[in-house]
Amino acid sequence: MLLHYLVEYFDFKIFLIVFFVFLLLLDIIRNRNPPNFPPGPWPLPFVGNIFTELDFKSINKLAEKYGDVFSLHWGSEKAVYISGYKLVKEALITNQDNFADRPAIPLFNKVFKGLGVALSNGYLWKNQRKFVFTHLRSFGEGKKTLELSIQQESIFLCDAFKAEQGPFDPQIYLNNAVSNIISALVFGHRFEYHDENFQNVLRLDIEAIILAGLSQTQLYNAFPGLFNYLPGPHQKMFSNYAKIVEFLNEEIRKHKEDWDPSNPRDYIDSFLQEMEKRKSDPQAGFNFGTLVSAILDLFEAGTESSATTMRWGLLFMMKYPEIQKKVQAEIDKVIGQSRQASMADKPNMPYTEAVIHEIQRMGDIVPLGFPKMASKDTVLGGFFIPKGTTVTTNLSSVLNDKNEWETPDRFNPGHFLDDQGQFLKKDAFLPFSAGKRACVGEQLARMELFLFFTSLLQSFRISPCPGEELSLEGQIGFTYAPKPYRMCVTSR
Numbered sequence: 001m002l003l004h005y006l007v008e009y010f011d012f013k014i015f016l017i018v019f020f021v022f023l024l025l026l027d028i029i030r031n032r033n034p035p036n037f038p039p040g041p042w043p044l045p046f047v048g049n050i051f052t053e054l055d056f057k058s059i060n061k062l063a064e065k066y067g068d069v070f071s072l073h074w075g076s077e078k079a080v081y082i083s084g085y086k087l088v089k090e091a092l093i094t095n096q097d098n099f100a101d102r103p104a105i106p107l108f109n110k111v112f113k114g115l116g117v118a119l120s121n122g123y124l125w126k127n128q129r130k131f132v133f134t135h136l137r138s139f140g141e142g143k144k145t146l147e148l149s150i151q152q153e154s155i156f157l158c159d160a161f162k163a164e165q166g167p168f169d170p171q172i173y174l175n176n177a178v179s180n181i182i183s184a185l186v187f188g189h190r191f192e193y194h195d196e197n198f199q200n201v202l203r204l205d206i207e208a209i210i211l212a213g214l215s216q217t218q219l220y221n222a223f224p225g226l227f228n229y230l231p232g233p234h235q236k237m238f239s240n241y242a243k244i245v246e247f248l249n250e251e252i253r254k255h256k257e258d259w260d261p262s263n264p265r266d267y268i269d270s271f272l273q274e275m276e277k278r279k280s281d282p283q284a285g286f287n288f289g290t291l292v293s294a295i296l297d298l299f300e301a302g303t304e305s306s307a308t309t310m311r312w313g314l315l316f317m318m319k320y321p322e323i324q325k326k327v328q329a330e331i332d333k334v335i336g337q338s339r340q341a342s343m344a345d346k347p348n349m350p351y352t353e354a355v356i357h358e359i360q361r362m363g364d365i366v367p368l369g370f371p372k373m374a375s376k377d378t379v380l381g382g383f384f385i386p387k388g389t390t391v392t393t394n395l396s397s398v399l400n401d402k403n404e405w406e407t408p409d410r411f412n413p414g415h416f417l418d419d420q421g422q423f424l425k426k427d428a429f430l431p432f433s434a435g436k437r438a439c440v441g442e443q444l445a446r447m448e449l450f451l452f453f454t455s456l457l458q459s460f461r462i463s464p465c466p467g468e469e470l471s472l473e474g475q476i477g478f479t480y481a482p483k484p485y486r487m488c489v490t491s492r
């Protein structure tokens with residue numbers, strides 16, 4: 001009897017071992033790299049490099065060890081990371097047709113559903129991207145309306161700063177101000193800085209962006225089926241986005257109520273009009289599902305990015321008061337104190353322009369860009385990248401490339417000035433990325449940064465609060481942002 005049990009037990013153990021070896025072989029065969037695939041750290045069976053941190057600092061360290069083109073296995077997915085100006089340019093510009101698609105990222109697909117602009121692909125993406133460009137152009141970019149709206153918002157922002165009686169954190173004001181520009185374009189109106197409901201939406205968004213960058217949250221991407229049922233930061237992120245979508249749906253509902261097709265007031269109205277026109281072309285995505293994803297895209301991308309850059313800007317101005325003084329001297333010379341800054345002043349303000357560029361370079365707010373996917377087999381830097389591989393272009397490595405910048409680690413507006421003190425364009429300045437997927441809002445963001453920044457420095461001297469240390473070490477989320485800080489302002 002005992003022998004019988006032992007044999008059975010032994011057989012079962014052998015069966016388990018054989019089964020495990022079989023699965024292991026299957027995993028090795030399935031995940032075998034093709035010849036000339038970029039090198040990378042050895043992946044663990046079944047889970048790959050799941051314990052490798054994916055933030056840009058860890059990616060930079062891996063690039064130092066494995067080279068400017070290296071790979072990681074993430075579950076059963078393969079990902080290639082490209083660093084340095086030369087190769088990033090080759091990926092984004094020379095090979096732009098091969099890297100124009102987005103991979104399906106489960107964490108974001110659950111929220112955006114592969115619709116909208118930033119995460120969609122193919123025909124739908126082309127149509128939605130074109131529609132956003134057309135709208136931005138016809139509702140303001142390059143025209144006076146948008147400039148006026150930013151100038152008007154600058155007055156509200158300066159008033160809010162002035163009303164502060166001591167040390168304060170500028171974050172929520174900056175997010176509100178920047179968000180009001182995109183809100184005017186998309187919803188047709190702005191939100192007051194004391195609107196509790198809107199402030200809550202902005203806070204949910206700020207939190208969701210930090211949560212999205214946590215390694216713990218990104219585990220969801222490896223095992224979405226499992227993590228759907230597990231608690232964790234991903235659930236909090238989903239719940240924040242669900243509340244933001246509720247807020248957006250309410251805006252759409254109000255628009256539908258008083259919609260006049262002959263008089264489109266904003267993006268939502270124009271989209272409703274397009275939905276009527278494009279009924280026979282469902283693949284183009286002009287429907288309510290895409291509308292919510294598209295406005296979430298614009299709201300998200302259009303708020304956090306410019307507001308975070310502004311936060312870096314104010315922080316650098318406090319850290320380097322002598323640079324702040326030089327910007328103010330230029331403002332006083334070109335604009336004075338009796339009128340507001342306008343876009344026409346920009347060509348006459350090379351130092352301010354150089355400082356804003358250096359803020360973007362050092363701020364490095366989207367260090368790894370957004371991931372792409374190879375839509376064709378491609379050879380890059382001598383390595384083979386098969387169709388379907390996720391490709392990340394390391395923008396941070398470009399903005400800090402030792403071959404392109406004189407002092408990559410030091411805040412130095414001279415990077416963007418020639419010997420005569422005139423503004424100097426730099427090819428390696430790629431905070432908005434480049435190529436087919438480059439940022440849709442670049443022109444809008446540049447206008448916002450110039451007008452908000454000059455307005456604030458025209459009105460205030462900005463300084464650290466007595467006894468409070470300022471850190472230039474950022475916080476890694478979906479964007480790279482300054483840690484919360486407080487500042488003091490004095491009217492000039």
Ligand code: HEM
Pocket residue numbers: 117118119129182297298301302303305306309365366369370371431432433434436437438439440441442444445
């Ligand atoms: C300082 C401000 C900003 C920075 C640094 C920035 C940066 C970026 C970057 C790096 C990308 C990824 C490009 C790629 O995949 O190669 C991107 C995409 C995008 N940005 Fe921005 N952005 C900013 C402001 C804005 C604004 C104001 C808007 C609103 C109109 C916007 C809308 C978008 C959209 C919709 C995409 C997705 C484009 C696509 O997938 O086709 N961004 N941005």
